[in-house]
Amino acid sequence: MTIDKLKHAMFGAPFRTSQEHEERLDKVRGLAIFASDPISSNAYATEAIMSVLIVLGSSALGLTWTIALAIALLVLIVVFSYIQTILHYPDGGGAYTVAKDNLGVTPSLLAAAALLTDYILTVSVSVSAGIRALTSAFPELIEYRLALALLAILILTWMNLRGVRESGTVFALPTYAFVGGVLVVILIGLARFYGFFGLTPIIPELHQIQPDHTFTSFALIWLMLRAFAAGCTALTGIEAISNGVAAFKRPESKNASQTMVVMGVIAMALFLGISFLATHLDLIPTEHESILSQLARTVSGTGFMYYWVQFFTMMILVLAANTGFQDFPRLASFLAKDGFMPRWMTNRGDRLVFNGGILTLALLAGGLVIIFNADEIAMLPLYALGVMLSFTLSQAGMVRLMGKVGRLKPGESLKTLATTIHFESGWGWKRLVNGFGSFVTGIVFIVLVATKFLEGAWVIAVAIPLLVWMFRSIHRHYENVAEVLRTRDLDEASLLDVADVVILPMGDVHRGTLRALRYAKLISKNVRAVCVVAGEEQRARLLLRWNRFPKTTAGVQLVLIDYDYRDVLEPVIDYIKRVNYNEYPGQLTSVVLPEFITENAVTQILHNQTANLLRNRLLHDHDVVVIDIPIHIHTPHEPLGDLDSPLTSYTTEIVTSDFQE
Amino acid sequence: MTIDKLKHAMFGAPFRTSQEHEERLDKVRGLAIFASDPISSNAYATEAIMSVLIVLGSSALGLTWTIALAIALLVLIVVFSYIQTILHYPDGGGAYTVAKDNLGVTPSLLAAAALLTDYILTVSVSVSAGIRALTSAFPELIEYRLALALLAILILTWMNLRGVRESGTVFALPTYAFVGGVLVVILIGLARFYGFFGLTPIIPELHQIQPDHTFTSFALIWLMLRAFAAGCTALTGIEAISNGVAAFKRPESKNASQTMVVMGVIAMALFLGISFLATHLDLIPTEHESILSQLARTVSGTGFMYYWVQFFTMMILVLAANTGFQDFPRLASFLAKDGFMPRWMTNRGDRLVFNGGILTLALLAGGLVIIFNADEIAMLPLYALGVMLSFTLSQAGMVRLMGKVGRLKPGESLKTLATTIHFESGWGWKRLVNGFGSFVTGIVFIVLVATKFLEGAWVIAVAIPLLVWMFRSIHRHYENVAEVLRTRDLDEASLLDVADVVILPMGDVHRGTLRALRYAKLISKNVRAVCVVAGEEQRARLLLRWNRFPKTTAGVQLVLIDYDYRDVLEPVIDYIKRVNYNEYPGQLTSVVLPEFITENAVTQILHNQTANLLRNRLLHDHDVVVIDIPIHIHTPHEPLGDLDSPLTSYTTEIVTSDFQE
Secondary structure (H helix, E strand, O other): OHHHHHHHHHHOOOOOHHHOOOOOEOHHHHHHHHHHHHHHHHHOHHHHHHHHHHHHOHHHHHHHHHHHHHHHHHHHHHHHHHHHHHHHOOOOOOHHHHHHHHOOHHHHHHHHHHHHHHHHHHHHHHHHHHHHHHHHHOHHHHHHHHHHHHHHHHHHHHHHHHOOOOOOHHHHHHHHHHHHHHHHHHHHHHHHHHOHHHOOOOOOOOOOOOOOOOOOHHHHHHHHHHHHHHHHHHHOOOOHHHHOHHHEOOOHHHHHHHHHHHHHHHHHHHHHHHHHHHHHOOOOOOOOOOHHHHHHHHHHOOOHHHHHHHHHHHHHHHHHHHHHHHHHHHHHHHHHHOOOOOHHHHOOOOOOOOHHHHHHHHHHHHHHHHHOOOOHHHHHHHOOHHHHHHHHHHHHHHHHHHHHHHHOOOOOEEEOOOOEEEOOOOHHHHHHHHHHHHHHHHHHHHHHHHHHHHHHHHHHHHHHHHHHHHHHHHHHHHHHHHHHHOOOOOOHHHOOOEEEEEEEEOOOOOHHHHHHHHHHHHHOOOEEEEEEEOOHHHHHHHHHHHHOOHHHHOOOEEEEEEEOOOOOHHHHHHHHHHHHHHHOOOOEEEEEEEEEEOOOHHHHOOOOOHHHHHHHHHHHHOOEEEEEEEEEOOOOOOOOOOOOOOOOOEEEEEEEOOOOO | OHHHHHHHHHHOOOOOHHHOOOOOEOHHHHHHHHHHHHHHHHHOHHHHHHHHHHHHOHHHHHHHHHHHHHHHHHHHHHHHHHHHHHHHOOOOOOHHHHHHHHOOHHHHHHHHHHHHHHHHHHHHHHHHHHHHHHHHHOHHHHHHHHHHHHHHHHHHHHHHHHOOOOOOHHHHHHHHHHHHHHHHHHHHHHHHHHOHHHOOOOOOOOOOOOOOOOOOHHHHHHHHHHHHHHHHHHHOOOOHHHHOHHHEOOOHHHHHHHHHHHHHHHHHHHHHHHHHHHHHOOOOOOOOOOHHHHHHHHHHOOOHHHHHHHHHHHHHHHHHHHHHHHHHHHHHHHHHHOOOOOHHHHOOOOOOOOHHHHHHHHHHHHHHHHHOOOOHHHHHHHOOHHHHHHHHHHHHHHHHHHHHHHHOOOOOEEEOOOOEEEOOOOHHHHHHHHHHHHHHHHHHHHHHHHHHHHHHHHHHHHHHHHHHHHHHHHHHHHHHHHHHHOOOOOOHHHOOOEEEEEEEEOOOOOHHHHHHHHHHHHHOOOEEEEEEEOOHHHHHHHHHHHHOOHHHHOOEEEEEEEEOOOOOHHHHHHHHHHHHHHHOOOOEEEEEEEEEEOOOHHHHOOOOOHHHHHHHHHHHHOOEEEEEEEEEOOOOOOOOOOOOOOOOOEEEEEEEOOOOO
């Protein structure tokens, strides 16, 4: 009762199942919610490129701008490619759904595994980067960054277990404040750089850093590829809208695709702006201060603007982490519904959220943060691979879908597993866009794996196939279960053959065993009490007590086992096994177990765990029914309140079948 | 099966209960076994004194010798006092037994708590000191000392779980080798010091260390007391023989008391010898090398003799730790037998040793070693208090006993709880010895607590009363249990009133629930299947499936609970509670639970833990019988081997009562 109260205070009172409703998003809020992840990448994407280039010396940092342009182009392709997905999957077309629908099970599991790993990283990277924004502004906090990051994950977990309503306006504020703040910094920066409006020009501080050694041309190309791969983290989160099409106001697909375009434009504007200024103001990546922080400081000094940018960087990163808490449990529940993840991932808790998925994500992301000591730059090599693989598979799925469109005649339509496709003109060039998108992201995926392999990408390269194997194993297990439980062609008569015997293992004759004995006698006329005795003295004492209760022990066979070891389980199990297999082959034997129940777990350890061990072994290894007779050392709870009226929250209905047999 | 094999390979094949036998010890082996603890104290006792005195500067180290003499005197008193105990408790008279017999429960629990804390410290201090002996000889190992100490505890635990036969000659070797080695060092040292036999005299290196500041005379006295208290660790383990009198060859008491005298003489000879030389050779305690190591090195160089002493110091310390592994489980089992510790502490494992006590000790001692980073000097303030308190209580008990002797007439005798006392002359002066022993050790105990309080003795001062409280709580719990199970005045008719109703909570109609339903129908004509349904669709599907099995569902009430939350446990428990309290008050309701059994724990987590949770809540909170019907996803084990003949290791006997009722 008190635990319930505590739970309600922490997580809020339970919601009714029927309370679930989907508040639809307009474009302004939709943008704020779905864009927080891709827009927040600007907090580290430019820096990730520069961290690679710096080994070539500070003069090579000028290449950042070129690489940023290439990445912006890639974003353009992906955005246009995904618009097709959004238009064709108005109920939400994540990579898992699209791949399942068009490519088959294995590709869909690959896409799901890729996305799940990426969602975990979204949380750990975003939270760590958010904390870096904080410590860039307040360097004295730097030694607490791991604790702060874990605290942030804890708060996010708590909020999500309470159930965050996605539509809250509170979510819109940080996103727009961040975009606004960074845009202002970029504009002032550009104005000062070009000397517009008579603003004081910025004189870049020149920290000449020389490369350690000279590079071969192969090494140079390799470094360019690595820098490009590093910058690809800017693409993470772009796909989020495709999952959430159904959350938009009508017409969903149109609103969602327009939002996607705006999102792509804003994200790229910030990315290019930051990259341009970082390059032309000769900023240099350091351990202690993020590039974005340096940029804001250089452009506008350590004043209001600076703290605005830093604060909303942190906020938008936390929001981005929050999208991980939305996406991971949702995808996990899809997988669980299809039998590829533990079924309880589909269970919604008191607050109608997927508690299982939220907690799993929190543990995994928290683990990563600990392993990497909340250093998001070190985590980045693991990031973006998953998302790129899911882009590739999702777009490949769209190519297939467009192929089907092409085979339709005007007016015709076709139902696939998750969507309905209609004839439409222009399928050819749309297919081309998707194909190109799939091809390019596929190439980028290979580049990512190759260039980041030794830095950590191998973890993902190992984790994704492992996850797919896990999904398949789980699925196989559930298929076995379904087979065992199948009622089709079930012959009711074959269900169960119960042996007319009840066995009672006992250590001594006391009130508890006598109680169990009487219960056993109710079930069967063939009751056997089994007792392991060590020595004549114990035997005599047992018989003495046994004979003191003639009414209860009458008609019961007392089986005494003389055993010269202390392990009482073995001979008892052996005896039960023999009865089960020799006397009643193929029938279900019943075992009555008197079990001590104490007030709490502490007092429970004062008792031999014999009953528990025996129950587990019997149930697990044999086809035996175990009947637990509680022996309460404390008094069991009396019912509280009025038992005459049932809980107001449920109604009971009794269906009685006709009594003919 | 394979787990069994692994277990046998690691810990040896099980011993039969009847195999237990007590191999009796002669005096030579008895000395080796019981003396390892007190004799091994010489590895650190002198150093402990010097570590205190060094704050007064190196010139004050000369006082070591004086303090050592005082401690030797104390040992003399304790030895002679304990001889009385040995003579009167030939079955073994540990402080717990003697106090229980003569002083009552609380003093005996105090003594037991004191001894248990000390046994834990024996293990952690001796192991740490043993590792220091090793690292003194091989300083490159110093950074691994924690790992080495834990490894030593692990090996000791393993050996003791296998069952160490105390009588093995292997135990005699290190003790005598250590005594011999140290004696030779002392003799050579004395000879060289006094210039006998023309040996090269030792020129002490003079490291003048000045005190930090001047001391008041009160501070000086305080420091003397602290140095004395520190040296008292030399007394630990002296009482061990009194516990083990029964292990000696006949006449037990005589052999044991003679061994005790020899032990005291040897231990004191070494202690005084080491202290004398350490004082007169101006040795100075350092972090890196023990005093004993310095002494051996100074006297005989870093040669054979030196390594001999170091090696056997380590060995005897490990042996001393081993006595902790003998004493702790034995005392814990005495307490458990009297209901003051968990009853399973009395269970002997496959190898006839007290597994529970051994593992508890290993965990606690290992924890201490970790907390103190295997630094035995830091642990010493906690040590010796327990032993001193137990000396005090045990000797006070003897004073009482001797008082009873005094009241006997010639030829009379009297049975106390644990021993028989006879008339004997001279009880007066024996009582005086015991009284003096009790008084002196009591004073020393107070000095120990006072002087070491802030250094760590407060831990023990807190732990001992807490332990006594724990003993008493456990005892109270077992008394409650006995009350509940009491069969005296039991009216058999009042035992159990079973309600003629069986409730089956179910989630769906499948092979498992149908099987459970059939079992339920065997037990009662009043079967109710309870199902929580959320929504019309689930309801219709359930009814459809339900009606497909008319033979099984005939006569069963189907209770549908319409519940608008996801937590299915609450309404089901509420329903059962209502049936239990409203329809069948005071009677035992039966609940049938179909339960998924999968191959292993990994696959088990794929299933809702609903059945487990439901069983635990029902058994714990209510007086309800729970019947577990296993639904095996895998095939349960088939019996291996021939089931016709029972295991050769047990015999079964069937006692059938007369069939009149």
